[in-house]
Amino acid sequence: MQTWIKDLPKHCGETVMLKGWVYNWRSSGKIAFLQIRDGSGFCQAVINEPIPKMTLETSVILTGKVSKHPKKEEYELQVEDLKVVQTAEEYPIGKKEHGPDFLLDNRHLWLRSSKQWAIQKVRNTISYATYEWMEKNNFTRIDAPILTPAACEGTTTLFEVPYFDLGKAYLSQSGQLYIEAAIFAHGRCYDFGPVFRAEKSKTRRHLTEFWMMDAEMAFVEHDENLKIQEELIHFIVQKVLEKNQGELKILERDIEPLKKIAPPFYRLTHIEAVKKIRELGGHAKEDDDLGGEDETILSKAFDKPVFVEKYPAKIKAFYMKRDPQNTDRVLCADLIAPEGFGEIIGGSQREENIEALLERLKEHHLPREAFEWYLDLRKYGSVPHSGFGYGLERLTAWICKLEHVREAIPFPRMIYRITP
Numbered sequence: 001m002q003t004w005i006k007d008l009p010k011h012c013g014e015t016v017m018l019k020g021w022v023y024n025w026r027s028s029g030k031i032a033f034l035q036i037r038d039g040s041g042f043c044q045a046v047i048n049e050p051i052p053k054m055t056l057e058t059s060v061i062l063t064g065k066v067s068k069h070p071k072k073e074e075y076e077l078q079v080e081d082l083k084v085v086q087t088a089e090e091y092p093i094g095k096k097e098h099g100p101d102f103l104l105d106n107r108h109l110w111l112r113s114s115k116q117w118a119i120q121k122v123r124n125t126i127s128y129a130t131y132e133w134m135e136k137n138n139f140t141r142i143d144a145p146i147l148t149p150a151a152c153e154g155t156t157t158l159f160e161v162p163y164f165d166l167g168k169a170y171l172s173q174s175g176q177l178y179i180e181a182a183i184f185a186h187g188r189c190y191d192f193g194p195v196f197r198a199e200k201s202k203t204r205r206h207l208t209e210f211w212m213m214d215a216e217m218a219f220v221e222h223d224e225n226l227k228i229q230e231e232l233i234h235f236i237v238q239k240v241l242e243k244n245q246g247e248l249k250i251l252e253r254d255i256e257p258l259k260k261i262a263p264p265f266y267r268l269t270h271i272e273a274v275k276k277i278r279e280l281g282g283h284a285k286e287d288d289d290l291g292g293e294d295e296t297i298l299s300k301a302f303d304k305p306v307f308v309e310k311y312p313a314k315i316k317a318f319y320m321k322r323d324p325q326n327t328d329r330v331l332c333a334d335l336i337a338p339e340g341f342g343e344i345i346g347g348s349q350r351e352e353n354i355e356a357l358l359e360r361l362k363e364h365h366l367p368r369e370a371f372e373w374y375l376d377l378r379k380y381g382s383v384p385h386s387g388f389g390y391g392l393e394r395l396t397a398w399i400c401k402l403e404h405v406r407e408a409i410p411f412p413r414m415i416y417r418i419t420p
Helices: 005-011 100-105 114-136 176-186 222-243 245-250 270-279 292-299 354-363 368-376 392-400
Strands: 015-028 031-037 042-047 059-068 075-086 160-162 168-171 188-196 209-218 266-269 306-309 326-330 332-337 342-350 385-391
Touching (some): 005 015, 005 042, 015 042, 031 059, 114 222, 114 245, 114 392, 176 188, 176 368, 176 385, 209 222, 209 392, 222 306, 222 385, 222 392, 266 270, 270 292, 292 306, 292 342, 385 392
Parallel strands (some): 266 306
Antiparallel strands (some): 031 042, 059 075, 209 385, 332 342
């Protein structure tokens, strides 16, 4: 029966079978050392006899006794039997430096590298930590459609799809509106799936296709919404620190900043954030959204995430509720991750009043008929409610400290790339 590398410490002194791939090897006279990867981890296999020359990524089945490394807190296999499943051809990705285009062209192979393996393991932990936290806090998963008849925030950054005889459909940019519908049945809901943005951005924070978690909550107003986000992010980071120490070590991630991620997070109004950014040398504007450079400047000034709340209403989506203290502002917030990583969450209190919502649709020049079903939610038991969404790739990039979000998704889609 196959044993996984991650479980080798449980089998010290026992004879086990490993199935995996050779990601490095060296031979010294009558002894050979194979570095083996099996998907769960990495280990060294020691063979006390001459072996034929190995190629990288050759697939093997090894049987041998598990022993502890004499100098390291690691376990290795003293091989008694070696079976080659397939001898790999010359592997195109070597130890030499490769440019990003080459690595992205060979993304299907680059995923095998130790750092890329570690990133996807952390991403997996983030996903399951989200499911765990949601389950513990009375959220129900509701899957939103990917094909939609209208946009959440206008159609300028959406992919248009011909839809039989019904005209145009769009690839979803967010499941939010549909998850809002479900809160009147379930109270608190979330979805987790791929979304699409057709904006022609080439920054290190943008992808054309990415994964997003949207959460919506009945009877939750602005301040409670922010507290819920704090608790979720804190839980996710703690899970990564608990489960992915080995992966973070491979990534050479300094974990001290992550240990500081605990509520309460910092809070600034948009006006205060603009002032702060200008003091730090930036050029943020009081009547405009924060750009990537603005977020970078701001996030480097704090050792924990910071909420920037109450943006100008004219630059935000139609469904955001106006701030009763200043109707030129909305009850929204973006969560900015520290260390220069920028926005990871966007959220707001939603407008629950049908008359106010109709007015917003007019202001945004959106067709009422496309949102009749959404307006219905304000006719039958409307309540104050709020929601937020996080981008999985941005969250992964921050926790792993990656330069570009393209490394945080297995097969990145960008405006200049749709292969492999």
